[in-house]
């Protein structure tokens with residue numbers, strides 16, 4: 360993906376879209392140098408819904424990271440926009456603690472960043488209010504004879520106001536001298552029908568080139584890494600198919616509950632919250648074929664073309680192919696059960712856990728189950744992809760009396776990014792039996808300094824948007840295809856056709872979940888991990 364390919368910024372004399380030369384790819388630094396064009400122009404970022412949580416916790420820190428890395432132009436203003444009455448200083452005061460918490464000791468830089476932030480009050484359906492913001496900004500935009508004014512509109516608001524604010528921007532706030540881009544946050548509808556409405560609204564106002572649908576999982580380091588891992592190693596691609604792979608398990612676990620978001624969550628549930636979007640995007644990156652090219656002008660569409668093909672090959676999920684759960688308070692009472700949240704109805708049957716299986720009906724994957732499991736208030740926090748290989752026939756013939764563990768490639772997205780391959784070796788010593796060990800790439804050990812200052816998913820994505828790179832944003836047709844897979848299941852869940860099984864918070868989820876998964880993925884109970892002790896690597 361854009362950052363993951365680590366391709367250097369192209370010298371001006373190289374035509375845009377030309378493939379990266381070998382030297383560029385090989386010598387690429389971990390973080391590409393800032394691209395020149397938009398940095399020499401002026402930029403106004405309108406954060407719509409600036410008074411909210413998303414803007415404070417995710418958008419502002421990402422903009423700060425870009426600011427400290429010199430990825431924002433000198434002539435730049437961030438305008439927080441919302442309905443509530445607030446002064447510039449009040450918005451800065453709300454954002455400062457979040458920035459300070461993550462960047463201790465950077466008070467001066469934080470103040471320099473916040474001096475670029477102002478707040479303007481306005482209605483979301485008022486073209487006059489939005490226009491007034493930019494009338495006032497024109498002077499900044501044109502300072503020092505600047506000819507080009509770029510505008511980024513960041514929608515940190517619920518979808519119910521997308522249509523109003525979109526129309527207001529279109530009528531009163533588009534730059535005539537530079538680009539206009541919209542960053543839109545999920546939820547992108549609740550099912551196929553509501554997505555189509557949203558899509559019609561946005562497409563009626565803006566072009567696909569102006570629209571950046573965010574799925575922040577696409578900005579995570581390990582997901583950005585997937586294209587390189589899959590296609591820049593000759594050892595994986597030949598095995599990446601139904602002949603060698605037995606199953607794929609994609610897991611999302613959180614060890615917290617809905618944490619004050621019960622109101623929102625209850626009308627969505629875990630399937631809409633993370634499976635239909637984040638985990639499906641990961642599945643698409645795992646299952647897709649190689650894009651035509653991994654750099655250049657049309658790269659974004661090449662990647663998305665491949666993802667959408669895979670999504671089209673997945674059959675809609677049946678309610679019989681899933682297990683649902685809902686958490687209750689743990690025995691020690693250290694957390695409230697889901698329905699004890701004041702914003703959740705007492706009789707809610709919204710699932711906070713789901714395990715389901717999907718089938719990619721194409722020549723590469725026919726017959727390989729893709730299992731997804733996701734849950735809130737589980738035993739640990741973890742997001743990973745587990746690719747289980749088949750037992751080699753040779754091993755079955757050679758060791759007829761021994762159970763040979765199967766290889767597994769694990770991509771841990773978080774916490775502590777890692778790629779490890781469970782690999783059999785002979786047990787050292789006099790016995791000749793195979794034993795499962797691992798070839799282990801733990802990012803924090805291997806890329807110590809890089810990981811310490813790793814940019815957030817939002818930082819990468821906003822940077823991609825500033826550079827006009829759409830590969831890590833979701834295209835309209837991908838969203839449509841993903842909704843098609845999940846809508847029948849979601850409608851059945853909404854209609855109460857399957858009730859969630861209760862599970863204790865901080866457990867593994869309902870026992871049926873593990874039973875269900877065990878039909879497709881068998882765990883190796885003998886595997887034991889020995890974390891490397893300090894000094895292990897010394898010769």
Ligand SMILES: NC(=O)C1=CN([C@@H]2O[C@H](COP(=O)(O)OP(=O)(O)OC[C@H]3O[C@@H](n4cnc5c(N)ncnc54)[C@H](OP(=O)(O)O)[C@@H]3O)[C@@H](O)[C@H]2O)C=CC1
Pocket residue numbers: 608610745769777778779797799800801873882886887888
């Ligand atoms: N570089 C590193 O940091 C490495 C770390 N390790 C660590 O070693 C440990 C073992 O690794 P690994 O074998 O890959 O992972 P686990 O044994 O934790 O999990 C393997 C699979 O079995 C499932 N599972 C775990 N416990 C149960 C259970 N009681 N009942 C049913 N299913 C279960 C897991 O589901 P679920 O995901 O739901 O728990 C997962 O799908 C982990 O802690 C891992 O982080 C290993 C190698 C390298």
Ligand SMILES: O=C1O[C@H](COP(=O)(O)O)[C@@H](O)[C@H](O)[C@H]1O
Pocket residue numbers: 613632633
């Ligand atoms: O989109 C969402 O994602 C978060 C998990 O994101 P992460 O980056 O912290 O892994 C999840 O908690 C939330 O419910 C969901 O809406």
